[in-house]
Amino acid sequence: MSQKLQAVRGMHDILPDETPLWRNVEMILVQELDRAGFDEIRLPIVEKTELFKRSIGEVTDIVEKEMYTFQDKSGDSLTLRPEGTAGCVRACIEHGLLRTGQLRLWYLGPMFRHERPQKGRYRQFHQLGVEVFGTSGPDIDAELIFLNARWWQRLGIADKVELQINSLGTLDERRAYRDDLVAYFSTYEDALDADSRRRLHTNPLRILDSKNPEMQGLIEGAPKLLDYLGESSRAHFRGFTDLLDAVGVSYVVNPRLVRGLDYYGLTVFEWVTSELGAQGTVCAGGRYDTLVEQLGGRPTPAVGFALGMERLLALLEGSQLARKEAPHFYLVRVGAAAERASTVLAETLRRRFPGLRLIVHCGGGSFKSQFKKADKSGARYALIVGDEEAAAGKVALKPLRETGEQRILTQTELIEFIENRLLV
Structure with a gap:
């Protein structure tokens, strides 16, 4: 392997x-x-x-x-x-x-x-x-x-x-300060850690930024740039x-x-x-x-x-802020006619309502397996389309996060529901 x-x-x-x-x-x-x-x-x-x-x-x-x-x-x-x-x-x-x-x-x-x-x-x-x-x-x-x-x-x-x-x-003020800072730390060179000794003659101001606890007392006694x-x-x-x-x-x-x-x-x-x-x-x-x-x-x-x-x-x-916004709908569909009709329905809704969060189930599977995925998605509602609903031009609406009965809606009624109840 x-x-x-x-x-x-x-x-x-x-x-x-x-x-x-x-x-x-x-x-x-x-x-x-x-x-x-x-x-x-x-x-x-x-x-x-x-x-x-x-x-x-x-x-x-x-x-x-x-x-x-x-x-x-x-x-x-x-x-x-x-x-x-x-x-x-x-x-x-x-x-x-x-x-x-x-x-x-x-x-x-x-x-x-x-x-x-x-x-x-x-x-x-x-x-x-x-x-x-x-x-x-x-x-x-x-x-x-x-x-x-x-x-x-x-x-x-x-x-x-x-x-x-x-x-x-300014640069001139820092140069004057730098000279005094180097002179100060040079008198304590044996007490400097390896990083500070390396910085002493190249970038001495960085010594002041040291996080080494053993250096803090020495740094506290150093000249203050504000005085320059x-x-x-x-x-x-x-x-x-x-x-x-x-x-x-x-x-x-x-x-x-x-x-x-x-x-x-x-x-x-x-x-x-x-x-x-x-x-x-x-x-x-x-x-x-x-x-x-x-x-x-x-x-x-x-x-x-x-x-x-x-x-x-x-x-x-x-x-x-770490929470992901849940989908409004998870679209469950079983049957060849249902897949075709629900695909058209989903795109109609998405184009009409840009703020709508809708997951369309893909890959087939039984109603039971699809409902498990709908629940796991966190969606508020399942939209259900079988071949029977597809033939009638209707869709079932089932609440997943609140009490309420499943009901059958026409596409016009579904659009009214979204406008008046969901995206207000």
Whole structure:
């Protein structure tokens, strides 16, 4: 017997009993994006490797250890996208989308990172990304937070997530801070774990993001980036927090909050939860005002975020959103004439009532076996057509989820029943 094939480690199937939750959540997310004036963009899964080296930074964990990179038949180095912002910026520059002024975009799809698989972290994972180009003030930063807050409210998880914010200042401010941070951690180099020693002279801000409990005391004593901000950066951050206060969005200023990608500056934020263990970040983002120019475009202010779909859905397990809508009807039919007549009836009903959920039994079988499948489907009613009903142009209606007698209806009476009782 040949070996049974399985999914690649860290890449998982989303099965039919899981997809209703995905679809219902996606619908709510997209509804709010539409209300706020965002347009969808669909991006390639594969990009040139150079795009991520130039945007993310060659000395980041993502580029050094986590990317799925390969050579195609032409010898080009290609990479499965580890994040969406770089590809979105590339598309905007390539197609001249940034000439129109302010641009609000969103995208949804799989990303790929070669990490150790664990709950809430997969090698193929899904993100909803939002990017805004052409606006430099703190008002658009706050607008993204308000969008997030409306999501959490509609999804019923507002009490499960906490907003943490910080400012990374400008590049010059981060350079001054970086020098002092390296000097501080260098005096305690023997106490650093292996990851932090590796990051010390390449990406020292990431040391602040360490989840190692043995590092927390040392990190608490490190210099605070907020102390290095100039007046312009402070004013931007004050403007941001003032708007959050005005609308009543709660937040915590976390001076240790940094981003793992090189292109961020000024406002950064994360929505975190304590209900998912170590993988507690559900949504994260911030400003990246230098990235468009870095990738060959004209200087363009920008801000965005990424929402981890798997982590969000883990917070919603068991909620009403996970329930699949049951069919209105399951059509049971026995006999050649009945199959032909009921097929015409089913398509007549579907075309007349676009919202009608109707399963037509296919594959034959007795009335008894078909009724078992009708009950298992969760349908509210069985529609029954035998050769006798087909000859008379009628159908039997049997309640499956409520009390009531089976009754015989003409097609006109069935249509009236749907209009007046079922789809009102």
